[in-house]
Structures are given as structure tokens and as C-alpha cells.
């Protein structure tokens with residue numbers, strides 16, 4: 467069984483929970499409170515910057531130059547492509563340029579940066595894979611089931627349903643599987659743990675946006 471098959475099997479119950487979260491159900495129906503969506507967008511802007519830095523950190527650690535190329539492209543994609551989506555919403559909503567990260571957002575971004583900086587590169591890659599893969603799956607699910615006409619979150623929905631994004635996700639999965647194949651049993655186990663932890667943090671990120679999580683002190 468490939469690493470990715472094993473990893474997805476491990477998070478399947480969590481993935482089902484993610485699909486049924488109020489944030490995602492209401493986003494799909496178009497009924498999600500605009501304030502919650504704005505909160506999510508602002509936090510996501512912070513997340514994307516840190517995610518881009520995480521991918522760039524990983525890019526510098528590969529021996530295979532094809533992987534260096536793939537990860538530098540992912541890094542610029544995270545910042546450039548997704549920033550375009552955010553900027554159009556930011557103008558519409560007046561979200562500030564400098565975002566103070568919520569506790570969950572800070573936890574998630576620090577987790578992946580830490581893994582990229584200090585763990586085996588294969589473990590760092592496994593920690594960023596849920597970001598690609600879960601968004602692809604959730605994005606496809608929402609795209610297939612939403613009402614296409616006049617949906618207020620149409621631009622968000624279309625971002626993750628495109629063919630170009632699908633190709634990036636396939637490449638990220640293939641690179642992770644190739645690294646896992648060469649890794650020791652111990653590193654493979656750490657990769658699974660990192661994949662699962664980052665998937666939990668994806669769940670927490672949506673949950674924190676729905677609750678508009680703040681620092682209590």
C-alpha cells in the first residue's frame with residue numbers, strides 16, 4: 467500500500483467530519499455568515515504567507531532538483547495565485563493588510579514551519595500534504611453540490627475545482643509517496659503522524675473561523 471493510501475485511510479473519519487462542519491456546509495449552501503467568511507479570509511491570508519515560507523524552506527532541502535522546482539512553484543503559487551483571490555475579496559470586504567493570527571492559525575502555521583525546519587524533509591512534506599489534498603477533496607465536494615447561480619462564495623469555490631490545482635495536488639502526492647518509499651520505517655511512521663496532525667489542524671482552522679476565535683487575554 468502506498469504512503470498516500472495509508473495516510474488517507476487514517477484520516478477518513480476526520481475528513482468526513484470536515485465535510486459536515488457547519489462552516490463547509492453553509493459555505494456550500496451560500497448561507498455562511500459573511501462575517502465568518504471574512505474572518506476566515508483574513509486568517510487565511512496570514513496562513514498563506516507562512517505556508518509559502520514553509521514550502522520554500524522544504525524546497526531548499528531536496529537533493530532532486532525536480533522537487534526543488536515543484537516546491538518553489540508551489541510556494542509562489544500559494545502566495546501569488548491565492549493572493550489574487552484574497553485581494554479581490556479584500557477590496558470587497560475591507561480586510562486589513564496586516565492580520566493578527568488567531569491562536570489556531572498561529573498553531574497551524576508554526577507547526578508546519580517547525581516540521582519543515584527541524585524534521586526529516588519527508589516528514590515536513592507529509593505535514594504540508596493535507597493542505598493540498600484536503601482542499602482538493604473539500605473543494606470538489608462543494609463544487610459538485612453547490613447551486614451555481616449567483617452564489618456569493620463562487621470565486622472561492624472555483625479556485626479549488628480547477629484542473630491546474632488538480633495537477634499540483636497529484637504532484638504533491640507523488641513526491642510524498644516517492645520520499646516515503648525511500649524512508650526508514652521510523653520516518654514513515656513520523657510522516658503518518660505529521661499528516662494526521664496537519665489534518666486535525668485543517669479541521670481546527672475551519673472550526674476557529676466559524677467561532678471567530680480570539681485570544682482570550
Ligand SMILES: Cc1ncc(C[n+]2csc(CCO)c2C)c(N)n1
Pocket residue numbers: 510513514517540543544545547548597598599601668671
Ligand atoms: C488553512 C488552509 N489550508 C489549505 C489551503 C489551501 N491551499 C493553500 S496554498 C495551497 C497550495 C498552493 O496553492 C493550497 C491548496 C488554504 N487556503 N487554507
